[in-house]
Amino acid sequence: MTIQALEILRESMNPRLSLHEKKIRFCGRHPWMRKTASSEPVSRNIPRSSESAASPYLEKDHGDDALLQNVREKGYAAGLRIAVDAVDEILNYCQRQQFSPNRDAVRKVPFSLESDDPSLRVLSLMNPHENNEIVKSLSVDKTILSVVEGYFKSSPVLHSSQIWVTLPTAGKPEHHDYGFHYDIDAYEMLKVFFYLTEVDTESGPHVLIEATHREGTAYKFFNRRLSDEQAADRYGDRVKSMMGRKGEGFFEDTFAYHKGQYPKRARVILQLEYVVG
């Protein structure tokens, strides 16, 4: 049995996961099981797109239908942008918040784009939409909700929002935070990522593998994580690096293989995550 198959066994016996979470982690590995597994009803926490307004902070290059079609076909759709003044306001807000180092929810440190601590890889802030008006307005933007609803064909909930900084550290660039994987947070997931700093090859661009969101193979079921070599051998030029200017954003179904990367310059990213189930 491979190490990755053992991960499935370990998750099914993990006492810290509820039965519902175990079911998601198992069935979430295959598109057909995702569709047929019944989900527990979750109460709505966002309006329907028909009841929501366009956020004054969001600019877009394509209509809702084109965005939706791209997500369906390729697993992602670029062409969103937060106005630069609004990005600066979000970054000012970050300066006033305490962030969790390396996803440790108990410890807190100030927001920063550099650190002398070589073990510090990531600083994160959960749910900024709860107290930042711009993030709140983006999270209920009409276009975003209309694409999410169209994609799920049912009413989504906002699972969370998050801002995080990936820091250049003297530590290990090969840390598993940076490896290819797919998410199984829910039966259906659609994330919107916005870069709050310019992202080029030096600043750890997000990487995704096009059209793997629909793949229902035994290979994908058993291989939730991939090395760069496996990704290149199996998917070749479908591996895409998402470079972008400050404020640019894209939708992504993170059931597609994807990864963050070790940066040489800090990268700040905002994520909105919508789910069903």
Ligand SMILES: O=C(O)CCC(=O)C(=O)O
């Ligand atoms: O930091 C990144 O670009 C990767 C994010 C990621 O792996 C995820 O959202 O599951």
